[in-house]
Amino acid sequence: MSTYDQLMTLMTKRRSIRYFSDEVLDQGMLTKILEAGRIAPSVENTQPWHFYVVRDPTMKTKLMDASCYGNFVAGAGAFIVIVCDKTAEVVSPDTLWNPREMEYSCAVAGHSMMLAATALEIGSCWVSLHHGPAHDVLKLKDHQIVVGGLMLGHMRKGDEDASREHQRKPLESMVTYDKDR
Numbered sequence: 001m002s003t004y005d006q007l008m009t010l011m012t013k014r015r016s017i018r019y020f021s022d023e024v025l026d027q028g029m030l031t032k033i034l035e036a037g038r039i040a041p042s043v044e045n046t047q048p049w050h051f052y053v054v055r056d057p058t059m060k061t062k063l064m065d066a067s068c069y070g071n072f073v074a075g076a077g078a079f080i081v082i083v084c085d086k087t088a089e090v091v092s093p094d095t096l097w098n099p100r101e102m103e104y105s106c107a108v109a110g111h112s113m114m115l116a117a118t119a120l121e122i123g124s125c126w127v128s129l130h131h132g133p134a135h136d137v138l139k140l141k142d143h144q145i146v147v148g149g150l151m152l153g154h155m156r157k158g159d160e161d162a163s164r165e166h167q168r169k170p171l172e173s174m175v176t177y178d179k180d181r
């Protein structure tokens, strides 16, 4: 299989998993997933992310209450809150024309971690967080922006194979070539 086909197989396999088995997510797996976030691309190579790994049940429940739609967060083996450090060092400030690009970079890291989780047969799902309440739960500083949360955990028996068709719009509806006006 070509590298492209392998990658597409992995990306097609990834789907949001919201419920997990009780099996503990060991540190080795977690480190491998975090490593995928570490090597993600970022604007000006700022690497503006910090990954807060939450495994404590009380903290997970508090973050569940800070989620937009995530009343299942407490069931995750680990919940990674991806936080953007807006003071991250920029090599050439002139080229950072859009300050939000640091947050976009954090989202890219999140996707990398989800793909790594899939490759390790670990379920994942991005969960939107209300910035203020999540910020309070983690006692973050003013320059830290909550980008989102990532649930991780072992899949329940049967869920591994419950592959469903990804509901996606057709390619032609989302691509425009050579637009001139």
Ligand SMILES: Cc1cc2nc3c(=O)[nH]c(=O)nc-3n(C[C@H](O)[C@H](O)[C@H](O)COP(=O)(O)O)c2cc1C
Pocket (backbone or CB within 6 Å): 014, 015, 016, 017, 018, 067, 068, 069, 070, 125, 126, 127, 128, 129, 148, 166
């Ligand atoms: C930025 C972002 C925010 C999301 N927020 C939530 C969320 O708060 N709760 C949730 O259950 N899923 C959330 N999701 C997962 C999406 O619902 C899911 O990716 C989408 O429905 C497509 O399904 P799939 O991931 O299984 O392919 C989010 C995904 C992204 C990328």
